[in-house]
Amino acid sequence: MVARAAAGSDAAFGRLVQRHQGAVRGFLRRVLGGDRAEADDVAQDAFLTAWSSLRSLKKPEAVLTWLCGIAWRKAQDRIRSRRRAAARDALWLETVEVPAGVHPRDRAALAAAMAGLSPEARACVALCLAEDWSHAEAAAALGLPPGTVKSHIARGRARLLSALGGPDDA
Known part of the structure; x- marks a missing residue:
């Protein structure tokens, strides 16, 4: 089956995937912490x-090992990407200006x-509440439907x- 898939058979590769x-x-x-969608x-x-x-697979009998190796490298890329995003978010949060007089605990x-x-x-939230963008502007910039932007903001x-510590209906 591996040989047929390597020769270009979509059906054979489909069976390997199955x-x-x-x-x-x-x-x-x-590896990714249980997140089914991400996995x-x-x-x-x-x-x-x-x-x-x-075609680079040397041992067809080890196809599962080879596939898991590829998956492992892809997972490492995803984990590194998550870490970079978290670092960017943390850096952004440090630069967010909170109005003067806000208690450090509230900050x-x-x-x-x-x-x-x-x-x-x-x-x-950053665009509409902090930067005072309209919902339509944020939707256009983020590529999201306006209703989704409104839901996220709410x-x-x-x-x-x-x-x-404030009421959530204020």
Whole structure:
């Protein structure tokens, strides 16, 4: 089957994927901390890489080992990317200007609440609440539907107000 897939058979490669995807995805879920969606994304990327480099496989009987090696390298890339994003977010949070007179405890609570938001929600809150952009401007800049931007802002605002001890309906 590996030889047929290496020769360009889509069907043979599809059977290889079917046979080994459970093991590869399970491995990636454990490596990536249980996030199924992220593991599936990385697995898909690994299988695409495998398809394009199948001819480099030296031992066809070790195809699962080879696939897991590719998946491992893709997972390491994803983990490094997450760390870089977290570092960028932390740096950004340090530069966010909080109005004068805000107690350091509130500043820390605000930073922690912002860090707890998803990247999309954080971007929406930063643009619309901190930078005073319109929902339409933020939607255009982020490539999100306006309704999604509004939802992110509403939930993010409630979370920030809650972190600061205020009512979430203010």
